Amino acid sequence: MKNGYIVEVKKLSKSFGDNQVLNDVSIGFVDGEISVVIGKSGTGKSVLIKNIIGILKPDAGDILYNGKSIYALDTQEYTQYRQSFGYLFQESALFDSMNVFDNIAFPLVEVKKIKDKRYIERFVNEKLEWVGLPGTGKLYPAELSGGMKKRAALARALAISPQILLFDEPTTGLDPVLSESIDELILRVNNELGLTCIVISHDIPATFRIAHKIALLHDTRIQFHGTPREAVAADVPMLKKFITNSFVSVDEVGD
């Protein structure tokens, strides 16, 4: 693994028509670390993530996985690459028609093709316990609070035993207490399970609570990438604004 990067984005550009969202973006994500990408709404944070997981194709540039271009992988390797990611998106995206148990079992059955019912039951219950939702398998998503939905979605993301977990604004719409409990979960996923975490965030205090590395995406480019300590000292105007205004939402910070 070159440079310790599990995933490395190299000179990636992406436009939609006239809207250039990413321009020559390069960033490496160190194996075993929590990296947090910050930036205002609409700057392309989700577009960056979608390029990494292959939902979008870049116009130019490359993505390396363990030092190898994902565009040079054969079908089987590419499938493995896709399965090395677990995601937690803005909305938790549980299947409303399935109870919590079936939601978590779904990737085991559909992706991993596991048929052993007892294994599945043990695995799902273990994951539910791990995220702090023991005994909730029979509940339906509509019966869960916002925080419980996120936890259930995390349990489902863990079901394919990923190497990398992606969190796209996991605390958006949650109150501060719940947000902190999601931060704790991210730290536990990283500490106890050793997973690399890539988190997209809006929330500067939370970013400083959890990040090993912080990247700022602004105006189509990565304008800062470094440790929280380096972030505080960096002479990057937009980063300074975010930090000094960190008691307000980043979207309230002017240009």
Ligand SMILES: Nc1ncnc2c1ncn2[C@@H]1O[C@H](COP(=O)(O)OP(=O)(O)O)[C@@H](O)[C@H]1O
């Ligand atoms: N599939 C798409 N087609 C066209 N434009 C898109 C698409 N996805 C994102 N965009 C545009 O790209 C820009 C960045 O979006 P996004 O990555 O969602 O921002 P954010 O930083 O809030 O996650 C926005 O201007 C958005 O309208």
Ligand SMILES: [Mg+2]
């Ligand atoms: Mg987004």
